[in-house]
Amino acid sequence: MIEFTQVSKYYQGRAAVNALTLNCPEGAFTVLAGTSGSGKSTTLKMINRLVEHDAGQIRFAGRDIRDTDVQTLRRRIGYAIQSVGLFPHWTVAQNIAAVPQLLRWPKRKINDRTDELLGLLGLEPAQFRSRYPHQLSGGQQQRVGVARALAADPDVLLMDEPFGALDPVTRAALQREIRRIHRLMGRTIVLVTHDVDEALYLADRVVLMDAGEVVQQGAPYALLRQPASPFVREFFASSEPGVRLLSLETVAQRMRAQERFNGAAVPYNMTLREALSRFVELGVVRLGVTDAAGQPCGVLHFNDLAGAEPSV
Ligand SMILES: Nc1ncnc2c1ncn2[C@@H]1O[C@H](COP(=O)(O)OP(=O)(O)OP(=O)(O)O)[C@@H](O)[C@H]1O
Ligand SMILES: [Mg+2]
Known part of the structure; x- marks a missing residue:
């Protein structure tokens, strides 16, 4: 352009x-x-x-x-x-x-x-x-x-x-x-x-x-x-x-979509950096993930934050 x-x-x-x-x-x-x-x-x-x-x-x-x-x-x-x-x-x-x-x-x-x-x-x-x-x-x-x-x-x-x-x-x-x-x-x-x-x-x-x-x-x-x-x-x-690096990716990219979890949840479009601070704040290793309608759509595991590189 x-x-x-x-x-x-x-x-x-x-x-x-x-x-x-x-x-x-x-x-x-x-x-x-x-x-x-x-x-x-x-x-x-x-x-x-x-x-x-x-x-x-x-x-x-x-x-x-x-x-x-x-x-x-x-x-x-x-x-x-x-x-x-x-x-x-x-x-x-x-x-x-x-x-x-x-x-x-x-x-x-x-x-x-x-x-x-x-x-x-x-x-x-x-x-x-x-x-x-x-x-x-x-x-x-x-x-x-x-x-x-x-x-x-x-x-x-x-x-x-x-x-x-x-x-x-x-x-x-x-x-x-x-x-x-x-x-x-x-x-x-x-x-x-x-x-x-x-x-x-x-x-x-x-x-x-x-x-x-x-x-x-x-x-x-x-x-x-x-x-x-x-x-x-x-x-x-x-x-x-x-x-x-975590601020470049969203929760949706690292969550496990097939899992469900009843505890604290974060929105799917939150950055992983924000999610990291939520993990530390709440002292948990798992967070539920909600979609745009507020419905559960997966689980984010603390360990998965340090996962493989995304494709670019
Ligand atoms: N109208 C002008 N007359 C003379 N020198 C200028 C003029 N405008 C900019 N400069 C010079 O050109 C260079 C680049 O300026 P510019 O404003 O593009 O920088 P910048 O990257 O936007 O900086 P900042 O982050 O401080 O806003 C500087 O050295 C500045 O002093
Ligand atoms: Mg300037």
């Missing part, structure tokens, strides 16, 4: 991004990770031409982005950023409706979509619709930013540390929400983060950057198990590599 070929961007003669070649496949969740100043935000902004690249080629849906009208391009791309973004003199509803307005959606459709998104992101529509950005907490502003990026149902969603200012609980809830939205709508998402756990939890594909260059890109599992350099190993495995 988005392909960079030997793309460079220079500021005052210094490369912020250097000969970058990367690929964000259609429908995939790509996470750009890396140290501060490694060029992640610059890379993201080149996709919707908020920053123009100096060398190389960027293709969007097969076409050179320089051959596409900027406005047309941006309408197909939702963009959410951590810091700025909301129009201060517009209400929450007006902010979310910015792109649908441009696209001249009927009023009714815009209102419905706005309320739907507010609900999706945990903001009670009646309470938040008419507020102004300065009447929101930082985390609420971020959520409105994400809602605005999603509003017109864009082909591609770009997010630059969208959950940066959130407490761990809200952050985890929004990560689950965005993952659910991704699975549901099959949209192509490119998200920037320097949070290792967030990268591993969300990504189909991780692109790890350092000093304006890609150090390694691939499935999270591959980066954890076959780091291409000491930098990659250090970035991901500075602590608890084994536990991190």
Whole structure:
């Protein structure tokens, strides 16, 4: 969907991004990770031409982005950023409706979509619709930013540390929400983060950057198990590599589906990392597993957490 070929961007003669070649496949969740100043935000902004690249080629849906009208391009791309973004003199509803307005959606459709998104992101529509950005907490502003990026149902969603200012609980809830939205709508998402756990939890594909260059890109599992350099190993495995691996799999992948157990249960879609902490918390070696309808669908054994590698 988005392909960079030997793309460079220079500021005052210094490369912020250097000969970058990367690929964000259609429908995939790509996470750009890396140290501060490694060029992640610059890379993201080149996709919707908020920053123009100096060398190389960027293709969007097969076409050179320089051959596409900027406005047309941006309408197909939702963009959410951590810091700025909301129009201060517009209400929450007006902010979310910015792109649908441009696209001249009927009023009714815009209102419905706005309320739907507010609900999706945990903001009670009646309470938040008419507020102004300065009447929101930082985390609420971020959520409105994400809602605005999603509003017109864009082909591609770009997010630059969208959950940066959130407490761990809200952050985890929004990560689950965005993952659910991704699975549901099959949209192509490119998200920037320097949070290792967030990268591993969300990504189909991780692109790890350092000093304006890609150090390694691939499935999270591959980066954890076959780091291409000491930098990659250090970035991901500075602590608890084994536990991190568990966050890549769900209970459903390791449970014994034919067994039943009447004690404490966990949902089938919980990560094994969360399940591990449940085992320790409860001091048990077996947990029942429930399906989406809350019905028993298997048993997870503590010993199976250390089982064979999944296929990737
Ligand atoms: N407008 C600009 N003018 C000059 N230099 C810039 C500009 N924007 C970015 N840079 C430089 O380019 C490099 C990459 O910046 P970028 O914002 O892409 O990094 P980042 O990976 O997003 O970092 P962070 O994690 O801190 O947000 C940095 O060295 C930065 O100082
Ligand atoms: Mg940045």
